[in-house]
Amino acid sequence: MFQLANERVEKIKSEMKRYETKQSAIIPALYQVQEQYGWVSKEAIDFLSELMEIPVAEIREVFTFYTMFNQKPTGKFHLQVCTNISCSMAGGRELTDYICKKLNVKAGETSADGKFSVSKVECLGSCDTAPVMQNNFEYHENLNEAKIDQIIESLQKLN
Amino acid sequence: MEAKIISEHYTKDEFIGIDGYKKHGGYEQIANAFKMQPKEIIEMVKAAGLRGRGGAGFPTGMKWSFLPDNGEERYLLCNADEGEPGTFKDRKMMERAPHQLIEGMIISGYAVNSHKGYIYVRGEYRHIIELLEKAIKEAYDAGYLGKNIQGSGFDFDLDVYSGAGAYICGEETGMISSLEGYKGQPKLKPPFPAVQGYLKKPTIVNNVETLASVKYILRDGVEAYRKYGTEKSTGTKLFSVSGDVQRPGTYEVPLGYPLKQLIEEECGGLKPGRKLKAVIPGGSSAPILNAEEAYKVNMDYESLQSVGSMLGSGAVIVIDDTRCMVDLLDVTLHFYHHESCGQCTPCREGTGWINKIANKIVKGEGRVQDIDLLETVAKNMMGKTICALSDAAAMPTISFVQKFRDEFEFYVREGRSKVKGQTYAQVHG
Ligand SMILES: Cc1cc2nc3c(=O)[nH]c(=O)nc-3n(C[C@H](O)[C@H](O)[C@H](O)COP(=O)(O)O)c2cc1C
Ligand code: SF4
Ligand code: FES
Numbered sequence: 001m002f003q004l005a006n007e008r009v010e011k012i013k014s015e016m017k018r019y020e021t022k023q024s025a026i027i028p029a030l031y032q033v034q035e036q037y038g039w040v041s042k043e044a045i046d047f048l049s050e051l052m053e054i055p056v057a058e059i060r061e062v063f064t065f066y067t068m069f070n071q072k073p074t075g076k077f078h079l080q081v082c083t084n085i086s087c088s089m090a091g092g093r094e095l096t097d098y099i100c101k102k103l104n105v106k107a108g109e110t111s112a113d114g115k116f117s118v119s120k121v122e123c124l125g126s127c128d129t130a131p132v133m134q135n136n137f138e139y140h141e142n143l144n145e146a147k148i149d150q151i152i153e154s155l156q157k158l159n
Numbered sequence: 160m161e162a163k164i165i166s167e168h169y170t171k172d173e174f175i176g177i178d179g180y181k182k183h184g185g186y187e188q189i190a191n192a193f194k195m196q197p198k199e200i201i202e203m204v205k206a207a208g209l210r211g212r213g214g215a216g217f218p219t220g221m222k223w224s225f226l227p228d229n230g231e232e233r234y235l236l237c238n239a240d241e242g243e244p245g246t247f248k249d250r251k252m253m254e255r256a257p258h259q260l261i262e263g264m265i266i267s268g269y270a271v272n273s274h275k276g277y278i279y280v281r282g283e284y285r286h287i288i289e290l291l292e293k294a295i296k297e298a299y300d301a302g303y304l305g306k307n308i309q310g311s312g313f314d315f316d317l318d319v320y321s322g323a324g325a326y327i328c329g330e331e332t333g334m335i336s337s338l339e340g341y342k343g344q345p346k347l348k349p350p351f352p353a354v355q356g357y358l359k360k361p362t363i364v365n366n367v368e369t370l371a372s373v374k375y376i377l378r379d380g381v382e383a384y385r386k387y388g389t390e391k392s393t394g395t396k397l398f399s400v401s402g403d404v405q406r407p408g409t410y411e412v413p414l415g416y417p418l419k420q421l422i423e424e425e426c427g428g429l430k431p432g433r434k435l436k437a438v439i440p441g442g443s444s445a446p447i448l449n450a451e452e453a454y455k456v457n458m459d460y461e462s463l464q465s466v467g468s469m470l471g472s473g474a475v476i477v478i479d480d481t482r483c484m485v486d487l488l489d490v491t492l493h494f495y496h497h498e499s500c501g502q503c504t505p506c507r508e509g510t511g512w513i514n515k516i517a518n519k520i521v522k523g524e525g526r527v528q529d530i531d532l533l534e535t536v537a538k539n540m541m542g543k544t545i546c547a548l549s550d551a552a553a554m555p556t557i558s559f560v561q562k563f564r565d566e567f568e569f570y571v572r573e574g575r576s577k578v579k580g581q582t583y584a585q586v587h588g
Contacts, residue, residue, distance in 0.1 A: 018318065020358055023340030027323050058341075065342035065500075068282045068324030084244045085443055086401040086476060088490050122326065122494050123244040124283055127401035127476075128408045137285040 002043035008032040012051060022052060026062045030069050038078075039070035067121075075110045075117035077155050080134045083120045086127035091144075095131055096120055098145055102152060115156070161425060162387055162395045164375050165368070166411045169255040175290070177297040180258040186303055188377045192266045193311040200270035200377070207376040207384040208393035213238050213329075213366030214442070214471050216392075216460045219373075223271050225353035226361045234362040235268045235276040236338070236352075237370055240322055240329035242281060243442035244494060245474030248397035249367040251409040253280075253287045256371075257294035261317065263370040265303060266377060268315045271363050275316050278367075279334050282323040291319045326498035330546045331364040332356075333500070344500045345546035366472075368397055388414035392459035396473050400426050403433060403479035414470075415459040422453075422477060433479040437562070441471025443491050444551030446558035447478075467558070483578040484563040485570045486586075488556065489517040495552035506549035509540035513556055520567065521583035523574035530567045534560050 012032055015025040029052060033044045040063055049056040063069050070078075081087075081096045096107055096118065103116045110117040126132040129141030140151055163169075173179025180186070192200060205220030226233060237260065241249045253260060264276050280288050295317055298304045306314045320338050327333045328343035335357050337343035356362020372394060376384050385393045392414035398421065401407045405427030412421060418438065422428065429435060438453035439445055446468040448456065456466050463470050478487065496514035501507045513536050516529050537556035540549045560567055569577035579586050 019320070019338075019340075021340060024320070024338060026340045027321065027337075030323070031321070061342055062340065065344075066282070066323035066325050083490070084494055085439075085487060085490050086245060086407075089402055089478070089482065089487075121324075122497065123242065123246075125241050125247045125250045125281070127245050127247055127399065127474075130401060130407075134283065137283070139286075 002037075002041065002047055004033060004044070004047060005036055008036060009051065012048075016052060023054065023058075025052065026054065026059055027066070030059075030063055030066075034069060038074045038076065039072055073110065073114070075115050077115060077135050078117045078119065080119045080121040080124075082122070082124045082126070082130070082132045084123035084127075086123070087130040087132055090130035092131035092133075093120075095133075095143055095145070095148060099148055099152070102148070116152075161411055162413050163411050164379075164387070164395050165252070165259070165371055165397060166255075166409070169251065174256055174258075175254075175294075177258055177294070177301060180256070184378070185258055186262055186301075188262060188374045189265055189303060190309060191377050192269050193309065193313065197270045197272050200266065200373075203381055204270070204373060204376055206381045208388075208391070209369065209372055209376060209384075210392065210460065211366055212368035212372070212396065212473065214243065214444075216470060219365065219369055222353060222365075223267075223363060225351065226271060226363065227354055232275075232360050233271060233273040234357045234360055235264060235271060235273040236331075236334065236357065236362060236364045237264060237276065237278040238329060238331065238334060238364055238366050239278050239280040239284070239287075240326075240334060241284075241367075241472075242326035242329045242498075243444060243472045243474060244491070245401055245439065245442050245476045246399050246472040247401075248399045248409045248473065250284060250287065251399075252367055252371060252397070253284075253291060257287075257291050258298065259371050259374065260291075260367055261294060261298050261303070263372070263374045264317060265298075265308065265315055267363075267365065267370050267373050268317075269311075269313050270373070273363065274314050276318075277338060277357075278317070278319045279328070279338055280319060280321055281328075282321050285321070288319055288321050295319065325500075326494075327500045327546070327548060330548065333546065334364065335362065342500075344502055345548075347545050389457075389459050389461070391461055392470075396458070396470075398458065398473045398475055400475045400477065402475075402477040403429055403482070404477045405430060412458070415457045415462070418456050418458055418475070419454045421458065421475065426477070429477070429479050433481060435477070436480045436482060437478040437484070439474075439476040439478070439555070441469045442474040443476070443494065444547075444554060445469045445471045446554045447562060449562050481578065483576040484559055484566045485517070485576060486521055486579075486583055488559040489514075489521045489583070491555050492517045492552065495548065499548060499552075503544035503549060505540045505543045506552070509536055509549060510552045512536050513540075513552065517556075520570050521576075523570070523582040523584070525567075525571040527568070527571050529571060530560060530564065533567075 016022040492514040496510040537553040
């Protein structure tokens with residue numbers, strides 16, 4: 001059952017007062033849901049609609065427009081590898097393949113244990129340290145296979 | 160040589176916090192601004208020749224003068240969406256000097272008589288959002304934000320807003336839609352944001368670097384500011400350099416700086432044994448230059464225009480002779496297709512179509528006529544849409560095909576890359 005943590009509900013209520021209109025709190029509210037659940041379900045949107053008194057359709061419209069909001073369950077660690085121009089030149093695509101093989105997933109999918117999702121993303125604004133990826137919001141720069149091994153190994157130890 | 164005006168203190172960690180920032184002259188220009196009339200500051204920014212650093216290079220003072228004088232509330236929005244592929248200089252500035260941006264916004268807010276500002280930051284920059292929130296709190300606590308700043312009678316509130324992954328929210332009207340809580344779709348102009356922007360109120364949108372630059376115009380004066388740069392492209396500019404150079408990074412040089420020198424001196428030249436093939440001088444939307452053009456051009460608005468390209472966001476992507484141009488165009492077109500917001504048919508259909516053609520070619524399945532088709536479709540995407548994204552996809556396409564036609568021809572004829580000897584699938588699996 002969908003149950004947003006109390007402090008997250010409070011946070012959403014304060015975001016509704018933070019900007020000129022409560023409409024602007026939709027993005028912050030979606031982040032609150034996603035940070036707890038890893039994605040945003042239909043139930044979550046119904047809940048937000050009731051909490052914020054904003055029609056479901058308006059929340060859905062925002063939700064589906066932005067690529068950072070996940071429309072299906074996503075792993076605890078979302079590895080987002082940049083495959084835009086500078087990163088591709090530095091081997092970002094091959095590294096994505098390497099990660100996928102290592103975790104036995106396809107890009108855009110989640111590992112069987114629900115721990116890792118791998119995605120190809122557009123320029124992360126870190127092209128001087130290409131190739132780059134984000135694990136959730138954390139940047140990993142100047143990547144190579146050895147670094148990937150280390151990162152994944154340390155993430156696997158976390159539960 | 161680099162001319163470090165904006166970036167002078169970026170290597171110092173103490174510059175990030177308010178105390179260290181103040182130690183190096185931070186927030187001194189606020190008092191200076193309050194001694195002037197807002198209009199005088201606008202005149203000063205005009206006289207200094209400051210042009211927007213976000214992409215279009217529009218004169219900042221002139222944009223500020225477009226605000227209607229009707230007593231309506233105004234907003235000042237800082238564009239920190241930084242999504243143009245190859246660009247990372249705003250990130251650098253906000254990471255190393257969040258207060259510099261805040262001070263620039265207070266001064267600019269005073270100049271345009273706005274009492275509320277937002278910094279719209281791309282969602283991926285979560286660490287910067289947190290850093291800015293902390294810095295804004297420090298500035299409130301020190302009395303630089305809020306009511307009656309430093310006893311001047313001027314009120315200014317500032318807050319941060321997080322995007323959520325959409326390049327199109329960097330376009331100013333898309334950004335406004337997004338900040339208002341809707342999908343970030345651009346709106347037809349006019350009305351321009353200066354007349355009808357955020358919540359239909361007059362709104363100024365400026366890039367991070369533009370707003371920070373205002374502080375230095377006040378500090379150094381118009382004459383000193385104009386000492387750097389050319390007659391029409393004044394001051395210094397932060398360039399984000401990436402790709403095939405020894406030392407990629409953010410470099411501040413005067414506008415008008417030779418691209419060759421930027422590559423060879425600041426960035427340490429190419430990797431050993433490599434030759435320059437091409438340079439994208441202003442983010443992936445900017446028409447590409449071949450080596451000959453790149454080695455001759457200077458980095459200012461006019462010089463780049465004269466070779467058919469643009470300064471854009473100042474993102475320089477250096478490409479050496481080991482790169483397959485067909486592959487790089489395919490990567491670039493994938494991006495624009497993914498980021499088109501879909502409102503305009505020529506953009507939605509066009510980006511999809513050219514992406515598909517490029518993709519077919521890199522798979523070794525292209526036909527000779529596909530090369531001309533790429534160009535024709537791209538040409539038909541230009542100048543027809545609500546925002547410039549459609550043109551931003553068309554311009555690289557046309558320039559890649561025109562300048563590197565031999566590589567496209569080889570690819571469709573032989574079914575493999577002229578440079579790599581294989582198809583994309585063979586190289587990348
Ligand atoms: C598709 C598109 C994306 C853009 N992305 C950005 C961006 O990420 N950052 C930015 O400052 N300007 C961006 N711009 C330009 C803005 O629309 C606007 O011109 C700029 O923020 C104005 O600030 P300036 O005058 O200080 O440059 C973009 C424009 C387009 C058409
Ligand atoms: S040109 Fe493209 S991105 Fe811009 S408004 Fe039209 S469809 Fe959207
Ligand atoms: S291209 Fe990967 S961070 Fe810019």
